[in-house]
Amino acid sequence: MTGYAAVRRDLHEAELFLSVRSVNHRALDIHLHLPPELERFEPALRALIRRYVARGHLEIHVKLTSLRRSAPVILNLPLLDAYLTAFRRAAAVHGLQGEPDLNSALRLPGMFEVAEPEPNLEMEALLASALEDALVMLNEQREREGLQIAAELRSRNAAIQAYAQRMQELSESMAKAIQARLEQRLQELLPGGSIDPQRLAQEVAYLAERSDIAEELTRLKIHADQLEQLLAAGDEIGKKLDFLLQEMQRETNTILAKAAGAGEAGLSLTDLALAAKAEIEKIREQAFNLE
Incomplete structure (x- = not known):
């Protein structure tokens, strides 16, 4: 998630300015820019950053300015x-x-x-305090952004659940549509001839089985419920959410493949599955911003 924070600190005759800027990144990528006299504190500062931030590309700039009119x-x-x-x-x-x-x-x-003053323990404590305050402010911004993103994800997840319900209702009538299509096709191939009801039933059962999406819809609904639970938990969910969305994408792809083999009866089902897939893609784009 994105954010920016900056703090100033005074130490005797010097002024410290520290800024932190965060942009989206799958991992934690820290770029720390320190003046030469403060570079020895870098390991401790990196450890402090990891306590507050888990993901994101961070640019941290530190500037130390002397306020003395003259130096010895x-x-x-x-x-x-x-x-x-x-x-x-x-x-x-x-x-x-x-x-x-x-x-x-x-x-x-x-x-x-x-003669310039050498960095000491007081300077190290001041630098750590400034960085900690900046990270707290940064996380407050990121948390507000996270709440907005979570609300949008819930809305899109609700749309996926609605599409799944409509697909289930449509699939229940698909067997009859398949039977009618098959009868019409046989009438065209066998004009004036009789149709063996038993053979017709076998063909209908075969096509219906190939087009059955009950299992995929069940798993899709389960994944949508799990997504809602993840959002409600409020923990670090970025990686878990990414895996869950991959599973949801897999189910919609299977539904699309089966709908393609159902002829005209599967056209409406295809439209619904494509709409659900589009929502999943949009969630994946936003999930990239969450920790």
């Missing part, structure tokens, strides 16, 4: 001594007189360093 500047005395010693040695080798110019020496690379 440190003269690199060992480096200065090394430069001066090297100058005097070169002067002695080449027979030169005089001392090196201090102003020129101080302009050499690496002569001054800006």
Whole structure:
């Protein structure tokens, strides 16, 4: 599910800004962007994220800004001594007189360093607290979105159950339709001839058995009930729901195959099965967003 949260924290003369953005993903995919001085805290932060989020692609950005007008500047005395010693040695080798110019020496690379505070336990606690607050806000957004999605899934599941009921009513009259179609076909093939009632009954029974969808409808209804129970439970249902929808899709495919062999009698059944299959596909698309 999608969501965004951001928090700010102050620590002495520094400001911490942390943002979390979540988009749909089948697994948990964490992308953590930290400034170099905070990278050592990454393992602990990843462990904290896993406590709050199970699925989704997460982009987490952390920015640390110093609020000081100036930072302590440190003269690199060992480096200065090394430069001066090297100058005097070169002067002695080449027979030169005089001392090196201090102003020129101080302009050499690496002569001054800006002292920045090292991350400590206080910084780690502040960072963890900021991330935890952001994840709580993110989950509140995701939960609201989840409730909206669940309501839509219930509506679509109710439509599937209604289609299944209409298919059951239609299938009960299908045997008579098959018999009428078969009699008409035989009359066309045997004009003026008599039809053996026993043979006709056998053919009707054979075709009716091939077109019987009672078992598929029973399983489809059971799966629809299980789907409703999953939504009511409110637990992590993403993977369970995906498996259940695969089973429902399999039943509708079988119904479609049997309806195709029932001639004109199966046309209405085909329309209903296709409508149910379309609802299942829409549920699968939304189930991708649920945990």
